[in-house]
Amino acid sequence: MSNTSDPRSGASEEAVEKTPDSIAEGVDEDIVESNRRLYVGWHWLVVAALAILYSGFHLFSLNVYPMETWSFRIVHIAGALVLGYALYAGSRFADTEGTDRSPAWLAWASYALLIPAIYALIQVFLMNQTISGGAMRIDPQIETWHFGYPLLLATVGGILLAWSYRQVREKLSPADLVLMVCAVASAGYLLVVFNTPLRASTGTSFAPVGITWAAISGSLLILELTRRVAGLALVSISAIFLLYVFAGPYLPGFLGYPGLSLNRFFSQVYTDTGILGPTTAVSSTYIILFIIFAAFLQASKVGDYFVNFAFAAAGRARGGPAKVAIFASGLMGMINGTSAGNVVSTGSLTIPLMKKVGYPGRSAGAIEAAASTGGQIMPPIMGAGAFIMAEVTGIPYTEIAVAALIPAILYFASIYFMVDFEAARKGMRGMNKDEIPQFRRLVKQVYLFAPIIILIAALFMGYSVIRAGTLATASAAVVSWISPNKMGPAAILRALQLAGVMAIQIIAVCACAGLIVGVISLTGVGARFSSLLLGLAGVSQLLALFFAMCISILLGMGMPTTAAYAVAASVVAPGLINIGIQPLVAHFFVFYFAVVSAITPPVALASYAAAGISGDNAMSTSVASFKIGLAAFIVPFMFFYSPAMLMEGSWMQILRVGVTATLGIVLLSATVQAWFFGPVKAWMRLVMFIGALFLIYGGIYTDIIGLAIGGALFLFQRSIHGGGAKPVTSG
Incomplete structure (x- = not known):
């Protein structure tokens, strides 16, 4: 009896062991970009x-000892610049043997540039001493020369x-050292200057010329x-806006404006009118805080848990990995603030699994x-x-978080039914x-959702x-002690170090967006767009909304979400x-x-990142993702109606x-996928589309018509x- 029971119990134990405790590993790992340096040693x-x-x-500044607002934002940007140039190279690295490293004279030329950079820094200390000694302002000749x-x-x-300097990945380029000093x-x-009464002179002919140079x-x-x-993409758009500052007076029609001098524009653009304005205000407070929160979640492997939880909850449904992608990417994307970055972190796991169950690489x-x-x-982040x-x-x-709830539900419902x-x-x-973690095991760690x-x-x-945000960050560390x-x-x-690195991109993007916002504010081009929309609204409000949609998408192409919204909100x-x-x-x-x-x-950063993982054509993937996210292009029009x-x-x-x-x-979703409870013919798709629009529109009579069409x-x-739907699963 015992001899026959032992093999059975062994087989049973083996079957349990085959059920993975975790399918997601490395979701929380830091993504290392191709141009990021990998230092070693000291x-x-x-x-x-x-x-x-x-x-x-x-x-410390946000919770214990607040700094003066402009000073805090200047240090915020300067710190990101110093860290950014220390970590990110301006050109590709030399090969591992270093055989294609740049010639020595480029290094010496870079070291030579340290002399004027350090000289300018020494002058800052001297000017600070002069003003501290009671001087009202610095001699313009000294500021200039x-x-x-x-x-x-x-x-x-x-x-x-830096554009032409190539070195091995483990070393700092001397050209970038120059930029850090600058x-x-x-x-x-x-x-120095913004902490004196001279701060009030920005944008006038009395502004110190040094502000312009800085x-x-x-x-x-x-x-x-x-x-x-x-x-x-964002740099090119910024360059166009900067060019407009000085070319605007020569442009015809509604784009023309009186013009700004070099000193007047640049003495004002690095204030709360532009670079130190709303975008940097947010990046220096809320964004940096939630990046630290996300880093603490990553350090405690909560991202891995989110994805494993999603697999356990939805992995066995038809097209399971695709539904997991919806759940996991929604949770991770809410926190990390960049669509393309989220694709890279979760997509490296979900895309191969989707292909495994039958989805083409493009889908x-x-x-x-x-x-x-x-x-x-x-919502909430x-x-x-x-x-x-x-x-x-x-x-x-x-x-704002409450208002976002229904649109977010509609968006994810759309993707879910498209997938289904x-x-x-x-x-x-x-x-x-046996391919997914056991739900009953993961439920025991549901406390990992506690920080959110x-x-x-x-x-x-x-x-x-x-x-x-600070409480949530602290709770992430506390919760980790029972995980x-x-x-x-x-x-x-390690989490604080990771947060500092993660913050560089979004801070640079917000500062760059602030530059565009400054141009819009100082040239009045936003008001001219407003008058254009007002004229279109006289013809048709729907036409004005369509034009606004096109401009918002155009301004956002190739830009991270935060910068895209900041610019669109200004224009x-x-x-x-x-x-x-x-x-x-x-x-x-x-x-x-x-x-x-x-x-x-044609410029879809998230789709391009996904295509890089799936191995499919980038443009085809962006067209397919546009189709899947179609609801997001219709629902905003319904906000108005x-x-x-x-x-x-x-x-x-x-x-x-x-x-x-x-x-x-x-x-x-049924219209797009040509499937409801079975295949849908062309005429039915047209009727479905009309019914869908009636239901989404939100009017009482359109709802009744839409329900009648859907019921029929x-x-x-x-x-x-x-x-109803017949079972059509293939496995």
Whole structure:
């Protein structure tokens, strides 16, 4: 008896062992870009210490000892510039043997540029002593010849040399060392002058000329770092706006304006009118804080848990990995603030698994791109977009988070049904039981969601965003102590170091966006766009909304979400408000289209990142992701016609609009995938599309018509396909 039972029990134990405890590993690992340096030894210790000090400085300033606002933002940008140039190279690295390293004279030329850079920095200290000694201002000749010219020479020379300087990945380029000194010198001068009464003279003929030189150098450094960490798209748009400042007086029609001198523009652009304005205000407070929060979650491996939880919950459904991608990417994208970055972190796991169960590479990449993009509109964090919206509009953050709820549900419902109908149409299976983690095991660690729950609870209890974010960050460390990945002092320092590195891209992007916002503000081009929209609204409000959509997508192409919204909010949103649209509706409208620019051809960053993982054509993937995210292109128009979608109205209105719009999304998904409870013919797809639009529109009569169309189609499909969806799984 015992001999026959032993093999059975052994087989049973083997079967249990085959069920993986974790399918997701490495989701929380830091993504290392191709142009990021990988230091070793004392070099690594120095850069890691700088990153930890940078993160620690923000936590201390935000919670313990606040700095003066402009000074805090200047240090915030300068720290990111120093860290950015230490970590990101301006050109490709030499090969591992270093045989194609740059010639020695380029290194010596770079070291030579250290002389004017250090000289300009010394002058900052001398000027500070002069002003501290009671001087009202610095001699303009000294500012120009002893500070401005040396600083500009070092900045421009350092950028040009960095473009052609190649070195091994473990070493700092001397050209980048020059740029790090220039960043400190530029920020140092601004700190000196902006803490005197001279600060009030910015934008006038009385402004010290040194502000202009420091601002030109700072702007060039911001543009170059943005190129290194975010590509050329945002830099090119910034360059066009900067060109407009000086070419505008010569342009015809509504684009023309009187013009600004070099001194007047640059003495004002590095203030809260531009670079130190709303975008940097948000990046220096909310964004940096939530990056630190995300880093603590990564250090405690919560990202891995999110993805494993998603696999356990949805992995066995038809097309399981695709539904996992929706769930996991929504959770991760909500926190990390960049669609393309989210694709890289979660897509490296979900895309291969989607292909394994039968999705073509194109569909797998498109689903991941659309889901990761949706994370940017998912409350409560919304990829930091909610905080920028609150800063720009003055609407309380909690109102914005609540208003985003129904649109986010509609977006993810759309992707879910797109995925489900495609899986049914193609007869795809889910994952086998022995391929996914056991749900009952993962439920025991559900406490890992506690930091996010604490964050949401604190925000809705009335705590400030900074206090709520700090509590959530601290709770992530505390919760880790009852998880398998305990955070000790070393892990906390590692999280702070990771946060410092993660913050570089978004801070550079926000500062660069601030440069564009400054141009818009100082030239008045935003007002001219507003008048154009006003003229179009006289013909048709729908036409004005369509034009606003096109401009928002165009401005957002190739840009991270945060910068895309910041620019669109400055150019497009004021025009929509002027034609009578409520501020909340106008800003949500442009925010949605700024977000979905990440999956809109021809420049779709999230889709391109997904195509790189799936191995499919980038343009085909972006077209497919555009199709999957179609709801996000229709729903914003309904904000205008049905404000109840943004929680504006009675609870009965909000409930009716939410339910009928969700049904409309189901019909829209069925239209796109040509599958409802079975195959759908061309004429039925057309009728479905009309019914979907009626239901999404939100009017009482359109809802009744849409429900009638949906009910008729349901009965018709039921009669043809024998009572609903037939089981079509292939495994």
